[in-house]
Structures are given as structure tokens and as C-alpha cells.
Amino acid sequence: MRAAGFRLFIAFSMHRNNYVMTREGDYVPISCADYERFEIACMDRYDVELVTRDGRTVVGKAVDLAVRSPAEFLVIRHDDGTTEDIRVDQVRYMAVLTRPCRFDDHTFAIPGSE
Numbered sequence: 001m002r003a004a005g006f007r008l009f010i011a012f013s014m015h016r017n018n019y020v021m022t023r024e025g026d027y028v029p030i031s032c033a034d035y036e037r038f039e040i041a042c043m044d045r046y047d048v049e050l051v052t053r054d055g056r057t058v059v060g061k062a063v064d065l066a067v068r069s070p071a072e073f074l075v076i077r078h079d080d081g082t083t084e085d086i087r088v089d090q091v092r093y094m095a096v097l098t099r100p101c102r103f104d105d106h107t108f109a110i111p112g113s114e
Contacts, residue, residue: 027071028089028111037106038065038074038088047097050076052090059097060084 041048041062050058060076066085067073073085095105 027087029072030089030111031109034106034108035072035088037094037103037108038062038091040102041094041096042074044098044102046101048076049095049097050074050086050091051093052086053092054090058084058086 040046042064046062048060048062052058058076060078062074063077063083064075065072065088066075072088074088074091076084076086078084089111091108093105093107096103
């Protein structure tokens, strides 16, 4: 079934055959400074707690960044070994649970507002 105004599509993740559903065309690139926080979290394999713009909390290890046009995703590995792709423009807040760390937490700008 198709909703008016947008098309839904499935982006295939190379990480453990997970699937991500997103709306075509509504991805908004984030600032370089915000993206750098995700890169650090992945490079250092931080355990993180994310809060998304819709209020959902996601806890796990930041393991990778994936680009699947038109969007970019943070790959989170959960304690049970499954992975979840979180669209980076949908993350509102990230707390780092790993110690020591290069930063404790970060509140992300609203994409497109810079």
C-alpha cells in the first residue's frame, strides 16, 4: 500500500541481514561536528545510550557508520549480538557509557538548522 506524499523503501543492511525502513527523501544531512561524534564513538567502540527524535532509547555498542543513499546510519550492536541501524539525523542525544572516553555526551543539532 502506498501513502500519499512519500514512498517507503527497504534499505538492506550488510550487518547481520537486518533491514531498515525509512522514508525516501526526508533524510537531512547532519553537521560535520555532529558526525565526528559518531565517528569517535565507532572508532573507540563506545557503549552508548541514544535518544532518538521520536523519544526512543537505544543502548548498545557503536560499531560502524553505513551510507546507503540517501541516508547515513549508525550501526549499534546490542548485547545479544544483533545489530540495529539508526539514521544519524534521527539521533537527538548520545551518552557514552564506556570509561575512559573522549567525551561524556552530546546533544545533536536539529538537522538543517545550522
